[in-house]
Amino acid sequence: xxxxxxxxxxxxxxxxxxxxxxxxxxxxxxxxxxxxxxxxxxxxxxxxxxxxxxxxxxxxxxxxxxxxxxxxxxxxxxxxxxxxxxxxxxxxxxxxxxxxxxxxxxxxxxxxxxxxxxxxxxxxxxxxxxxxxxxxxxxxxxxxxxxxxxxxxxxxxxxxxxxxxxxxxxxxxxxxxxxxxxxxxxxxxxxxxxxxxxxxxxxxxxxxxxxxxxxxxxxxxxxxxxxxxxxxxxxxxxxxxxxxxxxxxxxxx
Numbered sequence: 591x592x593x594x595x596x597x598x599x600x601x602x603x604x605x606x607x608x609x610x611x612x613x614x615x616x617x618x619x620x621x622x623x624x625x626x627x628x629x630x631x632x633x634x635x636x637x638x639x640x641x642x643x644x645x646x647x648x649x650x651x652x653x654x655x656x657x658x659x660x661x662x663x664x665x666x667x668x669x670x671x672x673x674x675x676x677x678x679x680x681x682x683x684x685x686x687x688x689x690x691x692x693x694x695x696x697x698x699x700x701x702x703x704x705x706x707x708x709x710x711x712x713x714x715x716x717x718x719x720x721x722x723x724x725x726x727x728x729x730x731x732x733x734x735x736x737x738x739x740x741x742x743x744x745x746x747x748x749x750x751x752x753x754x755x756x757x758x759x760x761x762x763x764x765x766x767x768x769x770x771x772x773x774x775x776x777x778x779x780x781x782x783x784x785x786x787x788x789x790x791x792x793x794x795x796x797x798x799x800x801x802x803x804x805x806x807x808x809x810x811x812x813x814x815x816x817x818x819x820x821x822x823x824x825x826x827x828x829x830x831x832x833x834x835x836x837x838x839x840x841x842x843x
Contacts, residue, residue: 611650617751619648620811621735623658624749625686629666629676637662665749665811669819674740684738690785691731694840701839709832715777730840734782743804744790746782750775750810758821761813766824770808779806779826784837800830 622644627637638655641662645655666677676684702720706713736747752769754760770776783803791798805827813822 611654612753615648615650619644619650620658620661620751621749622648623662624665624735627662629679629681629684631663631666631677661811664814664816665809667816668814668822670747670807670809670823671740671825672819676736679738679740683740684736686736688734688737688789689731690734690789691729692785692788692840694728694730701835705832705835705839708835709829712776712780712828712832714771715774715780718774718777730781730785732781732785734785737786740804742802744786744802745804745807746779746786747807747809748775748778748782750808751812752810753812754810758813758815761810761822763824766808766810766813766822769810770824770826775808775824776826779808780828780832780836782806783828783833784840787833787837800833803830803833 623641626640626644631637638659641658642652642655645652645658650658667675669675699720702716706716734746735749738745738747750769752773754765754769759765783806787800787803790802805825808824808826810822810824815821
């Protein structure tokens with residue numbers, strides 16, 4: 591199981607727009623822009639209109655529009671993985687805000703204890719699942735910011751607008767790892783992987799195999815850089831064994 595964080599050479603560009611406003615309203619506004627904007631940027635006027643509309647709707651000052659535009663451009667132009675930039679990702683290879691539903695009928699705590707021993711890097715996440723003492727039953731529903739295909743593999747991508755500090759060093763790999771742990775994004779990423787696993791298994795049938803999963807990309811937008819590939823990005827890639835085992839546990843097996 592790999593949680594990949596690309597070593598970066600820190601420079602002044604990595605968090606050049608990290609002085610933006612903070613809070614849930616900022617994050618929601620950015621999500622709304624990225625959901626609606628044309629990644630290719632072929633129509634600059636239309637892209638600017640979307641930014642202006644969303645910034646105004648969120649109640650931010652007009653002066654912040656240029657900052658939002660700069661942050662959106664950095665998100666689209668940064669190299670998130672080798673040869674992966676959102677600006678060049680064709681529409682047929684991405685889906686924004688993919689909704690998922692799946693049945694929950696969680697298995698026993700003993701299975702989670704076993705998984706924690708087999709995959710110790712996720713032990714704290716499994717503890718969250720088991721600590722309530724209540725079996726997970728019912729229907730899980732959620733939305734994935736972006737689902738995409740890159741070089742034949744399927745990824746989930748989550749935009750994170752967390753404020754970790756004012757400069758590039760605050761978005762170095764160890765700081766991103768701490769944020770992933772503190773907010774239990776590692777658990778969120780596992781759930782997204784199970785959701786995508788179930789969706790692809792249903793849609794592709796016998797053509798599907800778990801190896802087609804490329805993992806989860808957590809994109810900390812304030813730490814992105816157009817000059818340092820991978821800066822601001824956490825690539826969590828759980829093993830196929832873990833995805834299949836967690837899928838079975840959530841299904842009551």
